[in-house]
Amino acid sequence: MRGSPINPLQNNQTQGVSQMVSQFLSKLAQIYPSPRLLTHDAGLVPYESDGLTAFREKPIAVVLPETAEEVIRTVRCCFESNVPFVARGNGTSLSGGSLPVKNGIVISMNRMNRILRLDPVERLAVVEPGVINLNVTKAAEPYGLLYAPDPSSQTVCTIGGNVAFNSGGAHCLKYGMTSNHVLGLKVVLPDGSVDQLGGQSLESIQPDYVGMFVGSEGLFGIALEITLRLIPKPEVYRTVMCAYRSLKAAGDAVSRIIASGLLPGAMEIMDNLSIQAAEAAVHPGYPLDAAGLLIVELEGEASQVEAEFHRLLPLIHASNPYLVQEAKDTFERQQIWKGRKSAFSAVGRLSPDFIVQDGVVPRGRLGEALEEIHRLSEVHGIRVANVFHAGDGNLHPLILYDGKEPGALHRAELLASEIIELCIRFGGSITGEHGVGMEKRNYLPKMFQPNDMESMFQIRNEIDPRHIANPGKMLMDGEAPALTTSGLHPLEKAGVISRE
Amino acid sequence: MSLTTTYDPIPDMQEIVRQSTKVHVCGSRTKSGFHSLVEGATILSTHSLQGIVSYDPQEFVVTMLSGTQISDVVAILAKQGQYLPFDPLLVNRGATIGGTVAANASGPGRFRFGGIRDFLLGVRFIDGRGNCIRGGGQVVKNAAGFDYPKLMVGSQGALGLIYELTFKVFPLxxxxxxxxxxxxxxxxxxxxxxxxxxxxxxxxxxxxxxxxxxxxxxxxxxxxxxxxxxxxxxxxxxxxxxxxxxxxxxxxxxxxxxAASNFDWACNAETLLKLPITSRAIPKVENFLTDSQRNRRYSVGGNVAWIATEWTADLQAKLGMAQTFLGQSSTIIRSSEPSPFGQAIQRALDPALKFG
The missing domain is CATH 3.30.70.3450 (Alpha-Beta Plaits)
Structure with a gap:
């Protein structure tokens, strides 16, 4: 059941291959004018890798569709010729989700970036997959609405990619992930058939196919049109930053807040290394000597938030912080968040290479998990910076190493795998928001039983019998491209994007 | 807090699924509209699947067996100052948590934070092959593997027998x-x-x-x-x-x-229909219903219409997609044809169509 069907372009007879490739490319040329069909090295290089720079693979072609019809024709063409494809937005995946498939093509969705409809009355937006996440909120803002999921890469990442990987952000405990904000999808399945899943209503009388499609990492096909739910922008925010002498004290404060019955929109914790790095990079005014920094944000209707804030403050003071600082205005609030959202790229600059993980542990075991990560870091002699969504137990350890040092990558990977296994052992998840992709596909069978895995393969086989839709991601059955280097994404180096 | 049962009925249920040609799953039968029995079907009740498996208020996570009555769950959560924000329907009429998921029965309170799909984190179910499958997880954030929990929402017992469910809960x-x-x-x-x-x-x-x-x-x-x-x-x-x-x-x-979430206003009607709509459709629905005495309610900010009615054949044509929620099985209004995506999933989970 699990074997890959044979891709004709993987045939060993070189002459036959080049003939098949050229036949296939000529089919694509019937769909795309030459500027939108890239086949030469120079055009392909930018698509070799995504946010997980550790992997590289050159596609045989990249196509740049401008309409849903072109995407559908492309998928049908791939299906007929048994050629694998991967859809790609802006390539910010941190799990290697949009890495090209060997002897396959990349369908680049960037040009399908129209907001087709924004309905302030029904509070929804119908968008093409290439629309950038933040642009949905920008379009909704004049109506007092916003699109809730806010991954740190939201200035660059596309909705199509968010849908494929069920992206998260800092507000997931209260608002959920991407999946919770998608109402309807028009999709092309791997065999080229087109389906409409869900609709515009919050309610449904069918199985939740939309929910099943979101987060399927491209294995079920490509979303062509996405109906998103918009929510009213909170009336007020109260953001407070608290500095602690230990990480554990910051974690305990979170437990107190949760136990009190408050439901903050976000709770984030950073360790000293992350604080130092963020302060150096964007000067948010963080206390440099804190062992743990906690950011708590309440949001909602003014008088309710005011009442909540009166409850929050005593809880925080009882947790023994040595500094409590409230954002006095929007600027101060933005500064606090700017530091937090830039933390990863900032820490990344401290080291030539790094590996980032996004495992989840039950919130009550956060302190224990951090102690264990600290211990592992010392055992391996590798620095690890920690920034995490404390409200939902989503860790983001950043493992720093120098790829030029012999054996360093291997040691870093070993440490990374021990952290993932820790998350599984603690009853959590191997990924909270980055997805399984290339990076964690070896670990999925450790989180699930053989029966569960078999069922996922059965579903994939029925939806994609030829295994052409992003094969090798999430479910192990393809050839893994070689690991090369890891570190900052080129866009991060340029300061364009940052990570959770 | 943990409640464990000594007898584990799951292996027996797996065996029954393997040996049956048709299986009909039921809970406490509060949603009569879903009971179109196929002749010769083996009836599998979730009655023996009761109890909270684990509940940690600190984590905002509760796991329970599917036959558990929601009224019991609500009481246990309330003691810790927590609740199910999707506002389950028919709680006081004995609804089980499994039936609530299978029927996608969220109530008016879902307006604030979301419906069942937004709070269901993990699921265990027996598929059409008789295998036990687990999907999702037990933590509030998780992006690993296919999202089986959401797939089960509204699955109406057609994709398998749900036996365990994990939910995110919120402070009440x-x-x-x-x-x-x-x-x-x-x-x-x-x-x-x-x-x-x-x-x-x-x-x-x-x-x-x-x-x-x-x-x-x-x-x-x-x-x-x-x-x-x-x-x-x-x-x-x-x-x-x-x-x-x-x-x-x-x-x-x-x-x-x-009273609203137990449908007290509709309990004497022959049929209660559920229509997923957007609020723009309300004038159209009202137009159709104006001269009738049909009782109705537009809930969740106009995202769902509940219509208590006597059965008439022209309803489907007039109203489009609708589902008989309460009422006799002979009056089922079919939703649209199954999609290619849905059919592929059905083939994968239940190739012999035992549940479907």
């Missing part, structure tokens, strides 16, 4: 209040509903329904919840947009919404 608002605003015409009522739904006021529930005995009049019920000391301020603000003909607080508020 310490106080509620409801403003009932009366309108003598539909349009201003809808305008007011839209204004409230788009406003930054945190509204728990927003339902619209015709007033009995008063032709053309509509009541808009607006519920708010939160810290008690803030409620009166919020109520005054709310009334500037929606003038109150009545204000319900405490017990009165509770009784009003309990």
């Amino acid at each position: 608002p310490e106080s509620y209040a409801t403003v009932i605003s009366r309108f003598s015409e539909l349009d201003p009522a809808l305008a007011c509903m839209h204004q409230l739904a788009s406003s930054p006021m945190d509204i728990e529930a927003l339902d619209l329904f015709p007033v009995e005995q008063e032709e053309r009049c509509y009541d808009l019920a607006i519920r708010i919840g939160g810290i008690a000391t803030a409620i009166s301020n919020r109520l005054s603000r709310l009334q500037k947009i929606a003038p109150a003909s009545r204000i319900l607080q405490d017990h009165e508020d509770e009784i009003f919404w309990r």
Whole structure:
């Protein structure tokens, strides 16, 4: 059941291959004018890798569709010729989700970036997959609405990619992930058939196919049109930053807040290394000597938030912080968040290479998990910076190493795998928001039983019998491209994007 | 907190699924519209699957067996000051948590934070091959593997027997209040509903329904919840947009919404239909129903229409996609043809169509 069907372009007879490739490319040329069909090295290089720079693979072609019809024709063409494809937005995946498939093509969705409809009355937006996440909120803002999921890469990442990987952000405990904000999808399945899943209503009388499609990492096909739910922008925010002498004290404060019955929109914790790095990079005014920094944000209707804030403050003071600082205005609030959202790229600059993980542990075991990560870091002699969504137990350890040092990558990977296994052992998840992709596909069978895995393969086989839709991601059955280097994404180096 | 049963009925149920050609799953049968029995089907009841498997209030996570009555769950959560924010329906009529997921039965309170799909984190079920499958997880954030929990929402027992469910829960608002605003015409009522739904006021529930005995009049019920000391301020603000003909607080508020989610207003009807709509469709539905005596309610800010009606054959043509929620199986209105995506999933999970 699990074997890959044979891709004709993987045939060993070189002459036959080049003939098949050229036949296939000529089919694509019937769909795309030459500027939108890239086949030469120079055009392909930018698509070799995504946010997980550790992997590289050159596609045989990249196509740049401008309409849903072109995407559908492309998928049908791939299906007929048994050629694998991967859809790609802006390539910010941190799990290697949009890495090209060997002897396959990349369908680049960037040009399908129209907001087709924004309905302030029904509070929804119908968008093409290439629309950038933040642009949905920008379009909704004049109506007092916003699109809730806010991954740190939201200035660059596309909705199509968010849908494929069920992206998260800092507000997931209260608002959920991407999946919770998608109402309807028009999709092309791997065999080229087109389906409409869900609709515009919050309610449904069918199985939740939309929910099943979101987060399927491209294995079920490509979303062509996405109906998103918009929510009213909170009336007020109260953001407070608290500095602690230990990480554990910051974690305990979170437990107190949760136990009190408050439901903050976000709770984030950073360790000293992350604080130092963020302060150096964007000067948010963080206390440099804190062992743990906690950011708590309440949001909602003014008088309710005011009442909540009166409850929050005593809880925080009882947790023994040595500094409590409230954002006095929007600027101060933005500064606090700017530091937090830039933390990863900032820490990344401290080291030539790094590996980032996004495992989840039950919130009550956060302190224990951090102690264990600290211990592992010392055992391996590798620095690890920690920034995490404390409200939902989503860790983001950043493992720093120098790829030029012999054996360093291997040691870093070993440490990374021990952290993932820790998350599984603690009853959590191997990924909270980055997805399984290339990076964690070896670990999925450790989180699930053989029966569960078999069922996922059965579903994939029925939806994609030829295994052409992003094969090798999430479910192990393809050839893994070689690991090369890891570190900052080129866009991060340029300061364009940052990570959770 | 943990409640374990000594007898594990799951292996027996797996065996029954393997040996049957057709399987019909039922809970406590509160949603009669879903009981179109296929002749010769083996009936598998979730009655033996009761109890909380684990509940850690600190984690906002509760796991329970599918035959557990929701009223029991609600009581256990309430002791810890927590609740199921999707506001399950028919709780006082004995609904089980498994049936609630399978029927996608979220109530008016889903307006605030979301429906079942937004709170279901993990699921265990027996598929058509008789295998036990687990999907999702036990933590509030998880992006690993296919999202089986969501797939089970609204699956109507057709994809397998759900036997264990894990939910995210939230802190229960310490106080509620409801403003009932009366309108003598539909349009201003809808305008007011839209204004409230788009406003930054945190509204728990927003339902619209015709007033009995008063032709053309509509009541808009607006519920708010939160810290008690803030409620009166919020109520005054709310009334500037929606003038109150009545204000319900405490017990009165509770009784009003309990009656709504138990369908007390529709219990004598032959059939209760569920229509997923958007609020723009309300005038059209009203137009069709105006001259009839059919009782109805537009819930969740106009995202669902509940229509209590006698059966007529032209309903489907007039109303489009609708589902018989309560009523006799002979009056089922089929939803649209299964999609290629849905069919592929059905083939994978239940190749012999034992459940489907």
